[in-house]
Structures are given as structure tokens and as C-alpha cells.
Amino acid sequence: MRQDYTHLVGHRFPGGTYTxxxxxxxxxxxxxxxxxxxxVAHPALAYFVAMQGVGVTIQDIFDLMDATADSGVMFGECRxxxxxPLSPGATYRCEGRIIEVERKQGRRAGVFDKMxxxxxMTEQGQSDPAAECVNTWxxxxxxxxx
Numbered sequence: 753m754r755q756d757y758t759h760l761v762g763h764r765f766p767g768g769t770y771t772x773x774x775x776x777x778x779x780x781x782x783x784x785x786x787x788x789x790x791x792v793a794h795p796a797l798a799y800f801v802a803m804q805g806v807g808v809t810i811q812d813i814f815d816l817m818d819a820t821a822d823s824g825v826m827f828g829e830c831r832x833x834x835x836x837p838l839s840p841g842a843t844y845r846c847e848g849r850i851i852e853v854e855r856k857q858g859r860r861a862g863v864f865d866k867m868x869x870x871x872x873m874t875e876q877g878q879s880d881p882a883a884e885c886v887n888t889w890x891x892x893x894x895x896x897x898x
Contacts, residue, residue, distance in 0.1 A: 757853040757865055760816055765848035765869075769876070770805030772797060774840035793838040799830060801838065802871035802885035805846030816850075817867055817891045828866060828888035836882050844873040844882065851886070855893075863893040 772793055780797060781788040803810075811821065819825050838844070848871040857863045868888040872881040 756855065757817060757867065760850045760853050760867070763816065763850045765871075766807030767845070767847040768805050768807040769843050769845050770801050771843040772801055772838060772840060776800075777840040790840060791837075793840050795832065795834055795837070798832050798834065798838055798873065798883040799885055801844050801873050801883075802846060802848070805844055805873065806848040806871045807846070808848075813867075813869070813889070817865060817889075819891050824892040826890040826892075828890045830888075831886040833884045833886075834882070835880060835884075838873075838882055839875070843876045845876065847872050847874075852888075861892065865891040865893060867891060 774790070777793045777797065778788045780794045784794065786794065814820060814823075814825060817825075848869055850867060850869045852866070852868040854866045855863065856866060866888055868886060870884060870886045873883045873885070874881045
């Protein structure tokens with residue numbers, strides 16, 4: 753097992769585009785019992801746009817960290833920053849990179865790595881990002897492996 757993943761800081765994901773379907777915006781609003789807005793998507797859909805448009809799968813990210821779907825990876829936190837509302841039907845260019853990897857050890861959790869990556873979403877035809885999403889995932893490494 754690799755002891756240090758800090759070499760991944762700065763690693764860029766391939767990126768790509770994602771068009772936010774109007775039906776998904778409607779479905780999200782309906783599920784949340786909110787009025788549907790044909791011009792503004794629910795802010796939580798920024799996470800969905802980021803993960804769909806960044807050009808990698810969750811398994812691709814696991815592979816970078818030498819993890820598997822059954823190795824106990826946990827979702828740590830998510831921070832969303834909106835610069836303007838997302839629009840149903842709009843296409844977003846998504847660019848992502850790893851911004852931090854930190855090895856930690858807990859008395860009960862044992863050794864684990866925290867990896868954070870950010871994805872910026874820029875609407876086609878715009879120059880400034882509409883939103884940014886920073887995710888932190890926790891990769892358990894076991895007891896006494898530090």
C-alpha cells in the first residue's frame with residue numbers, strides 16, 4: 753500500500769460538458785415538493801452537474817487512491833459555491849482537479865486519507881464559473897498502517 757498520495761495534488765480530471773435536463777430539474781422540484789421553475793434549477797443540482805460533467809467515474813477516482821467500491825470509502829463533505837443560478841437545459845463545461853490529500857490517523861478509525869477535489873462549472877457562452885463544487889472523500893487504510 754502506498755504511504756503517500758500527495759503527488760496527486762494538482763491532478764486534473766479530463767473534464768467535459770453536461771447539459772442539465774429540464775425534466776431532471778422538474779423532477780427534483782416535484783420530489784422536494786417545490787414549485788418548478790423553468791428558468792432556475794434547484795441549487796443542489798450543482799453537485800449532480802459536477803459529477804456528471806467532470807469526465808471521470810467514481811471508480812476512476814477510487815483507482816487514483818488505490819481503493820475499491822467495497823473498501824469502505826466514505827463521503828466526507830461537500831461545499832457548493834454558486835456565483836449564479838444554474839439553468840434547466842443549459843450546458844456546462846466542467847473542469848476538475850485534486851486540491852488536497854492528507855493522511856490522518858484516528859484512535860478508532862485507524863489510518864485514513866482525506867482527498868479533496870474541486871469541479872468548476874461554466875455555462876457555455878460564459879467566461880466565469882456559475883458554480884464550484886468541492887468534495888472531500890475519506891479512504892480508510894486500516895489500523896496501524898500509518
